[in-house]
Amino acid sequence: MKFTLSTVARSLAAHLSGNFPGVTFFEDPNQQGSTVPCMFLQQRYSNLKLQTAGRWLRTIGLDLTYLEDYNRPDMQRLYQEVAETLDLVMETFPYTDGADTGALRTYEREWRIDLDALHYKFEIRVIVHLPEPYNPMRTMDYKEDVTDGG
Template identity: 35%
Template sequence: MIFSLHHVIDSLAGMLTGAYPDYPVYDSPNQQGTSFPCFFLFFIPSTIEEHVGNHYFRDLGVDLVFVQQRNLVNGNRKIHEIAEFLDRNLDPFPYTDGSGESVPVPVQDQQWSIEDEELHYQFHIRTRILVEETENLMQEMEENNVGIKEND
C-alpha cells in the first residue's frame, strides 16, 4: 500500500463526506466560490526521521477546519456536533490508496478549539513507512567465448 499526502487527504475527505454529504471538503484555501458550511484540510508542521534501512518515521500534523456562515443562531451547536463526531470516528480513520484496499490509521494528540467561529480540529498521524529501493537488474547478458591458452 502506498502512503502519500494526497491519499491521506482523499481518505479523510471520504470519511467526512460519508457523514456530511452536503458539506464540501477543500484541500486549499478558496478565495471565491466556497459553499458554506464546509471543511478544509491543511497539513501543519510535520517531520520525517530516517530509521534503519529504508524505513522512515513520519509525523504528519493535520488541521481539519469546519467553517460555517458567521453569526448563526446556535452556531456553536453545529461546531460541537462536528467535534463530537470527530472525537468518536476519527481514531482510527479508514485509509485507502485507491487500490480498493482500506486499512485503519490511528491518530494521536487530538485537540480542538474554536477560533473566529471556526472549528480547528488538530491531530497527528504517526507512521513508519518503508521506501523500497529499485534494483537495477541486468537486462541482457553478453556471451564471451574466450578460452585460456595453455602453455606446453
C-alpha cells in the same frame, strides 16, 4: 502504500461524508466560491525519524478545518457538535492510495473554536520506506598506495 496529502484528504472525505451530510470537502483551503458548510485539510508539519532496518517513522500534523456561515446565532453550539462528532469517528479511518488500502490511526487529537472556524488538529504516524534506490552515502575510490613523493 504512498502517503500524500491528496490521498489522505480524499480518504478522510469518504470516511466523514456519512456523518456530515451536506458538507462539502475540499483538499486544501478554498477561500473563494466555497459554499458552507465545508471542511478542508491543511498539513501543518511533517518530520521523519530513523527507525531500525532502514525504516522511518513519519509524523504528519494535520488541521481539519470546518467552516459554517459566520452570521449564524447558534454557531458556537454547532461547532461543538461537529467537534464532538469528530472525536467519535476520528480514532481511525480507512485509507487508500488508489492501489492499497488500510487503516490509519490518529494521535494527539484536539480541537479549537476560533471566531470563524473549528480547527480539529491531529497527527498520523506511519512507518515508511524511502523510494529505492536511495543511498545518501556515496562511495569514493581511495588509492591506498603509499608513494615517497617521487
